[in-house]
Amino acid sequence: MSKLVLSELTLSHFRSHKRATVALDGRPIAIFGPNGAGKTNLLEAVSLLSPGRGMRRAGADDLTRRPEALGWKITAILGSLHQTHELETWAEAGNPRQLRIDGKAAPQVALGRIARILWLVPSMDRLWIEGAEGRRRFLDRATLSFEPTHADAVLSYEKAMRERNRLLKDMVRDPHWYSAIEAQMAEAGATIQRNRQDTIVQLMAAQNAAPTAFPTANLTLTSPDPIPDDLQMALADNRGRDMAAGRTLIGPHRADLDAVFAEKGTLARDCSTGEQKALLISLILANGRALARDFGAPPILLLDEVAAHLDATRRAALYDEIDALGAQAFMSGTGPELFSELDDRAQYIEVTETDRESVVMQRTSL
Known part of the structure; x- marks a missing residue:
């Protein structure tokens, strides 16, 4: 190799x-x-x-x-x-x-x-007990390591969402203002979801395929509201609720990464500090093994x-x-x-x- x-x-x-x-x-x-x-x-x-x-x-x-x-x-x-x-x-x-x-x-x-290039820094030690944003960023960095164009999809989605949020805050109700933006969000969002799911599959396969002294984690991509297959239609249907909140409430920007210490069946957030660190290291090593095969x-x-x-x-x-x-x-x-x-x-x-x-x-x- x-x-x-x-x-x-x-x-x-x-x-x-x-x-x-x-x-x-x-x-x-x-x-x-x-x-x-x-x-x-x-x-x-x-x-x-x-x-x-x-x-x-x-x-x-x-x-x-x-x-x-x-x-x-x-x-x-x-x-x-x-x-x-x-x-x-x-x-x-x-x-x-x-x-x-x-x-x-x-x-x-x-x-x-x-x-x-993959990294593990001390601020990530609190990954499992803090907000979902850090876990999304962690997953997206792993996803980017497999698919460098993932960043383009994330940027496209976030740019369109900022435009939609501005319309919501301005209480714009004309649907013609939203259609093109929501179509862009749906297209980019589908790519983001697919890339993230593929990454989780690769990480778990790499964990299970090699003997390791570190605990393995069962990973799941979750969201406060399920992300529908037809995101464009869901965004259109949800405009009233989103307008009341002043922001977009459904989509991959709300996703979270759940991890369970496989051997114990314990949620990562409930594990000890040492176990949480070991789970992180396990995922970085799994990411590395999967990349060695995927990237060469x-x-x-x-x-x-x-x-x-x-x-x-x-x-x-x-x-x-x-x-x-x-x-x-x-x-x-x-x-x-x-x-x-x-x-x-x-x-x-x-x-x-x-x-x-x-x-x-x-x-x-x-």
Whole structure:
């Protein structure tokens, strides 16, 4: 099987890093150092080599190093499916993010054709106990990893829904104003639902097909109001109710992802903190296994503070599964002892802070 590997990563005026360059050989990367040193910033830079706003969902101006605020730039060499690509993404002060692939300007969706990047960040630890929006975003990121055009359907749906909501708030009753908008919502909504359902099928199949030390989850796509097959007709029939609420009350924007700890039959939201973390890791690993088959190479994994809530046995199991998957995984933690089970299977990067500037030091071993 082919590999997906970053062999070089350079940051310029990105977050806390004035300048940082790391050379990588395809092994997992263990990044350690004190809180606030800039470890997560390295992972965030890699996340911006995929479509979207990265793992922190930050705006372009928020990524620039302060106080200079000159703009920022990330460059990388990516080996993907037996080809090598030069990637550059950057933003000048006050301007939107730009992208070049092999020296040519490209839209962000083009990144999805050559790379697959998955991440797990500490804010996701509360995924199962907070609102549905975070779970939809989690599912849509997984869906995007299989189907890069999923983002286009989501954007089309959301744009049309904003227009419809504006009409509802203005109490517009003429049906002619709604028909084209609702047709667009129905078409995009059907694509979103189909993509999400396909993703759930792939995740569950990947969980069940491989032995794992992590618990499996039974996943279900739900909604407060069932999403009908004929969404266009349902939207038309529901205008009165929606007008009273001032917003659209049915559709894939109301969907939720339910998860049940399969072995115990317990809802994820009722599981312990450690079990919830283990379920998340299980889904990320399942996503990675499914992508390795679907894309032809395992994805790059970004696992920020992944050792939190994991005991030594489960940490070792995680590292073994990453090794078996063959993925280039970027993992961060506060101390080197969190990665002792990796030994020479990993590269090591220590990040410290000097005079408000992150300093990156590559180490040959722990």
